Amino acid sequence: MEPAEYARFTARLRAALEADPRVVGLVALGSMAGAGTEPDAFSDHDFFVITEPGAQEVYRTDLSWLPENDRVVLSHRETEHGLKVLLDDAHLLELAVFDLVELGVARANRYAVLLDRGGVAERMAEVAAKRDPSVDDPWLAGQLLGNLLVGAGRAARGELLSARLFVAGHAARHLLTLLARHVPPEAPAPLDDLDPFRRFERAWPGLGAEVNLALGHPPLEAALALLDLADAELGGRVPAWPARAMAAVRGRLRAWRDGEGADWVPGGGAA
Secondary structure (H helix, E strand, O other): OOHHHHHHHHHHHHHHHHOOOOEEEEEEEHHHHOOOOOOOOOOOEEEEEEEOOOOHHHHHHOHHHOOOHHHEEEEEEOOOOEEEEEEOOOOEEEEEEEOOOHHHHOOOOOEEEEEEOOOHHHHHHHHHHOOOOOOOHHHHHHHHHHHHHHHHHHHHHOOHHHHHHHHHHHHHHHHHHHHHHHOOOOOOOOOOOOOOOOOHHHHOHHHHHHHHHHHOOOHHHHHHHHHHHHHHHHOOOOOOOOHHHHHHHHHHHHHHHOOOHHHEOOOOOEO
16 A cells, blocks of 8 residues: 555544544554654554443444445454454555553554544553563573574474474564664664564664574574574673573584484583
């Protein structure tokens, strides 16, 4: 959807919901919010609709309130509150419907309140301020190492699909989060603190290229490359970096790569 058409759809959506007295608020998310990154031809519409209590499910199941609802070719109930809606030109709407109380379960970073009949702005400020206190550096480093080890082990066993998920998905997510926290950006760019993969290359083009190059290898070799990159970039930056654990995992991964299998022991050779 081109930017002008995108803006027209947003305006029609806002007007339709403003005319509905059961709707308490409309919140634009991500590119639709127009904060930092403007919508482009690749952007979808992400938004929350907030209704009066008791009306939420009607808006999740009957999409007659949507502009151009005759163009809907798919309505997929993704979560209890959320939908993916596809138009006939494959433009995607990602939306969720809440009342003000339910809105507390949502997560958001970049957003703009487009309609507020009371309490929406305050509630969204609370939502955006939420952070998971358990996600600290030691947790992320532990997750990174565990996922690399599990992924590489599955690759050595021949379970390449599962291995790729653990290395390129789970481990890479934790690595990118740590890199974004501790490595100074190469260029100014708005980041997405809910999805560390989004726009990483804009802020760290060189580092992003290194991660992409590593992930281009088969899973076991990719795991080793990510491990080396993590040590090189984070070893001197993250307090209490688990250097001994990194070395142990590196030894195990190299043994699997070299075909030494389960008999490998630290120090070289086999048991």
